[in-house]
Amino acid sequence: MRNLKFGFAISTPRSINLDTADDRMLKELKAAVPSFKRCMNCGACSATCSARQFTDYNIRRIHSLFRQQQYQDLEKELQKCMLCGKCTLVCPRGVNLRSMIMNMRKILTDSKRKNNE
Ligand code: SF4
Ligand code: SF4
Numbered sequence: 743m744r745n746l747k748f749g750f751a752i753s754t755p756r757s758i759n760l761d762t763a764d765d766r767m768l769k770e771l772k773a774a775v776p777s778f779k780r781c782m783n784c785g786a787c788s789a790t791c792s793a794r795q796f797t798d799y800n801i802r803r804i805h806s807l808f809r810q811q812q813y814q815d816l817e818k819e820l821q822k823c824m825l826c827g828k829c830t831l832v833c834p835r836g837v838n839l840r841s842m843i844m845n846m847r848k849i850l851t852d853s854k855r856k857n858n859e
Pocket of ligand 2: 790791792793794801822823824825826827828829839840843
């Protein structure tokens with residue numbers, strides 16, 4: 743088949759088996775921030791995010807990636823958050839996003855430290 747170039751590439755197929763994936767970090771986050779489970783992915787947090795005005799930071803995306811147990815690069819991404827708390831104020835489901843972000847940072851850092859031991 744001819745290799746057509748349209749200026750974009752098709753993503754490598756990805757699949758996540760949530761039955762076999764290691765969900766320890768997700769469980770840890772749910773235990774630390776129970777309101778995390780109430781998210782309905784509306785995007786209000788991203789729309790009002792202070793960091794989003796200056797960077798490509800997307801808290802809703804991070805939230806979804808953590809839920810899907812895709813942790814690559816999240817630690818670095820989370821450093822863009824200024825912990826201002828605006829997202830928590832606007833969330834219609836009462837998700838404590840500020841606490842969620844701080845706990846995500848801690849869980850990811852602890853996991854990295856354990857892996858390096
Ligand atoms: S505002 Fe709340 S419910 Fe909406 S995507 Fe953000 S965390 Fe989820
Ligand atoms: S706490 Fe972080 S994620 Fe929430 S609005 Fe502020 S900068 Fe954005």
